[in-house]
Amino acid sequence: MQSDELKRRISAGRGDALADLVLRNARIVNVFTDEIDTADIAISGNSIVGVGTYHGRKEVDLHGKYVCPGLIDGHIHIESSMLCGPAFEQAVLPHGTTAVVTDPHEISNVAGLEGLDFMLETTKI
Structure with a gap:
């Protein structure tokens, strides 16, 4: 991965820049805590860069649909x-x-x- 791309992803993950895609209002199955969290998922390029509150170039409201790891x-x-x-x-x-x-x-x-x-x-x- 190019260093510029990595910097862009880090910036989006920190919330300093817009993510390419934000999945809003996701119910996220947290396999580490055995809880279901409600949050946004920020995606930059082909990577998830953060879970929390984000803004993106494109935003899709999941309306509480579940997201879980593969x-x-x-x-x-x-x-x-x-x-x-x-x-x-x-x-x-x-x-x-x-x-x-x-x-x-x-x-x-x-x-x-x-x-x-x-x-x-x-x-x-």
Whole structure:
């Protein structure tokens, strides 16, 4: 990241400059305190730069809708779902899973390196 971009994000996070986007009146699931906080979420570039009270170039009122961090599935066998990478993604994203730690031993046992290569190819970002 360029130093100018970092400075811009820090300035927006401190509230010294407008954020690119502010999500107003969000009910934020705080996974550290087990509470639900009501606040604005400031976004600069593609990063959340702050939670609190902010102003932005664009503002969207969430009217109390919930916002929570993405969930991580710590152990899964994608091939057991009988879906390839993109179809699996479409199935789990709406439920909040944004990352997985997958163990491809099943496809490797059945299809060898070809199966593993297929899995890696269909799950590239």
